[in-house]
Amino acid sequence: MKFTINRSKFIKYLTDVQRAISSRTTIPVLTGVKITIDKDGLMLSGSDSDISIEIYIPVADESNQLEVIEEGGIVLPAKIFNEIVRKMSDETITIEVGENLQTSITSAKAAFNINSIDVESYPNFPVIDSNEVITLPTTLFKQVIQHTVIATSTQESRPILTGVNITIENGQLKAVATDSHRLSQRIIPIEVPESLKENSYKIIIPGKSLIELSKIVENQDTIEMMVTQNQVLFRAENLYFYSRLLEGYYPDTNRLIPANDSTKLTINANDLLQATDRASLLSHEGKNNVIKLTLTDDHVELSGNSPEIGTVEEALNYIEATGDPLVISFNPDYLKDALRTFGHQNVVIGFTAPIRPFTVVPADDNSDIAQSFIQLITPVRTY
Numbered sequence: 001m002k003f004t005i006n007r008s009k010f011i012k013y014l015t016d017v018q019r020a021i022s023s024r025t026t027i028p029v030l031t032g033v034k035i036t037i038d039k040d041g042l043m044l045s046g047s048d049s050d051i052s053i054e055i056y057i058p059v060a061d062e063s064n065q066l067e068v069i070e071e072g073g074i075v076l077p078a079k080i081f082n083e084i085v086r087k088m089s090d091e092t093i094t095i096e097v098g099e100n101l102q103t104s105i106t107s108a109k110a111a112f113n114i115n116s117i118d119v120e121s122y123p124n125f126p127v128i129d130s131n132e133v134i135t136l137p138t139t140l141f142k143q144v145i146q147h148t149v150i151a152t153s154t155q156e157s158r159p160i161l162t163g164v165n166i167t168i169e170n171g172q173l174k175a176v177a178t179d180s181h182r183l184s185q186r187i188i189p190i191e192v193p194e195s196l197k198e199n200s201y202k203i204i205i206p207g208k209s210l211i212e213l214s215k216i217v218e219n220q221d222t223i224e225m226m227v228t229q230n231q232v233l234f235r236a237e238n239l240y241f242y243s244r245l246l247e248g249y250y251p252d253t254n255r256l257i258p259a260n261d262s263t264k265l266t267i268n269a270n271d272l273l274q275a276t277d278r279a280s281l282l283s284h285e286g287k288n289n290v291i292k293l294t295l296t297d298d299h300v301e302l303s304g305n306s307p308e309i310g311t312v313e314e315a316l317n318y319i320e321a322t323g324d325p326l327v328i329s330f331n332p333d334y335l336k337d338a339l340r341t342f343g344h345q346n347v348v349i350g351f352t353a354p355i356r357p358f359t360v361v362p363a364d365d366n367s368d369i370a371q372s373f374i375q376l377i378t379p380v381r382t383y
Contacts, residue, residue: 001072002096003037005057006065007088007107013044013055014082016239019212021078022048027123029075033082034122035095036073042066045125046078051209052125052242053216065092073119074103081105084112126242128233134168134201134225135191138217138236144175144186145214147373150337152207153179162207165250168192169200172369176253177207182334183253183357183376184341187369201227204250209243216241257376258359261350263295263323266363267316269342275302275314276339280332282306289333290380295326295351304332319346319363328354329382335360338375355381 014033023031025048034045041058059066074097085093088107096104103116145164153161158180167174174187217223217236224235227245234241279291279302291304300321303313328351338360339347346363360375367373 002069004067004094007093016216017044017046020046020051020053032075033078038071054240056238075117126231138223142214145210147186147341148175148177148184149207151177151184160248163204163246185374187372204246258352263326263351265349266319269339269347270344273339279304285309291332292329330379334377
């Protein structure tokens with residue numbers, strides 16, 4: 001195997017594939033990046049068993065400056081290979097596999113020789129033969145990921161909650177995540193093939209997989225999704241992103257969302273985020289990471305009391321407050337995560353009782369879909 005390629009473009013592709021490669025894997029060959037090449041192009045592959053990424057680099061794309069001198073394949077140690085390529089100085093690099101699986105990497109006057117692994121020892125990627133291709137708008141789907149993964153659990157004691165529960169039916173994609181303390185829900189309209197209009201998909205994708213996917217997919221208008229029993233494949237231009245699915249039953253989250261509110265606060269999301277951030281300065285230093293929101297007929301205030309440090313109070317500028325007076329306590333980090341998903345738009349926060357979960361929704365919801373964007377936070381009992 002021998003080829004030359006534009007170094008900066010190759011670094012970009014290598015970095016994306018390396019997102020799927022873990023140095024902690026128990027399978028040594030998976031610490032490497034697989035390279036296979038034929039007359040039409042080069043395929044880079046990486047996997048940690050949970051996530052697998054393949055990126056195809058075609059000869060036809062002149063910006064790659066890819067010249068295939070000899071076809072073949074090899075597995076190279078991903079970490080050191082990436083570092084070598086990054087530190088080369090010339091615009092192009094040449095990679096050649098010689099005898100005894102020795103691979104040379106040359107650029108300008110620098111030449112490295114590193115040990116590599118036979119490509120035949122690399123495990124095969126899952127085969128997803130699905131005629132049911134779901135086309136998703138890339139920008140909107142990335143937004144769905146960013147709005148929901150914040151609520152996935154990091155505790156492996158309940159692995160099902162480390163994923164995002166995705167349901168596709170009736171021309172809609174519904175994504176829900178919860179760690180039992182908060183919940184994020186986003187629903188978007190999508191186009192589904194005729195064969196799917198009578199059926200539905202319910203899958204749970206690990207939050208980590210979706211985060212990595214959102215980092216890689218950039219300029220494509222759409223991304224295709226295909227599902228099998230225990231794998232999902234996302235396919236974009238020259239990119240194949242595989243993820244295992246989580247097995248089990250996701251809790252019924254519909255019953256967690258309150259039907260009615262007794263108190264409502266309309267406020268700018270970014271203004272409340274900044275105030276919450278200030279109030280959390282003391283709560284983070286204390287033993288209990290809790291702040292308090294007080295609503296009366298003509299006053300809305302955030303406050304915090306950390307016996308070890310001191311107190312904070314801030315009257316909030318708000319647009320409207322209606323309903324019953326209320327005092328409610330909560331974890332400020334959960335509210336900050338939720339508010340960041342709304343950017344600078346105005347939000348409506350709906351409360352039912354001091355010990356019941358409250359919701360944050362956009363004030364100007366232009367969607368025709370009910371409950372299309374909801375952040376829900378469980379309060380903290382204080383005595």
